[in-house]
Amino acid sequence: MSDDAPSKKAKGTVFVRKEICKGCSYCIDFCPPHCLAFSDDYNAKGYHYPVLSPAEDCTGCDLCGLYCPDFAIFGVKYEDIEKLRQDAATPVRVSA
Numbered sequence: 001m002s003d004d005a006p007s008k009k010a011k012g013t014v015f016v017r018k019e020i021c022k023g024c025s026y027c028i029d030f031c032p033p034h035c036l037a038f039s040d041d042y043n044a045k046g047y048h049y050p051v052l053s054p055a056e057d058c059t060g061c062d063l064c065g066l067y068c069p070d071f072a073i074f075g076v077k078y079e080d081i082e083k084l085r086q087d088a089a090t091p092v093r094v095s096a
């Protein structure tokens with residue numbers, strides 16, 4: 001990549017509960033932009049777990065979450081995280 005090429009910004013990210021992961025690789029196999037890979041590390045059960053690589057390719061589509069049989073991973077779009085934050089900051093009006 002040349003120096004003046006715009007750097008890519010990730011549209012989302014993933015959360016991984018690594019101790020639940022069984023290393024089946026479904027999330028890695030089905031990630032559309034191929035931005036998941038196994039960690040070099042092992043969890044306590046002896047399995048490699050997924051990490052983002054390269055992180056900037058993640059769209060937050062959550063297909064990894066749909067395919068994981070153990071709910072050990074899920075993806076979130078950054079715009080949804082921001083919306084949740086804003087909603088939480090908006091006071092709720094209760095009519096009398």
Ligand code: SF4
Pocket residue numbers: 012013014030031032033034035036057058059060061062063064065074075076
């Ligand atoms: S959220 Fe989508 S793009 Fe990101 S790692 Fe999961 S499947 Fe891949």
Ligand code: SF4
Pocket residue numbers: 020021022023024025026027028049050067068069070071072073
């Ligand atoms: S699909 Fe779930 S259990 Fe399988 S490797 Fe991914 S996170 Fe681990």
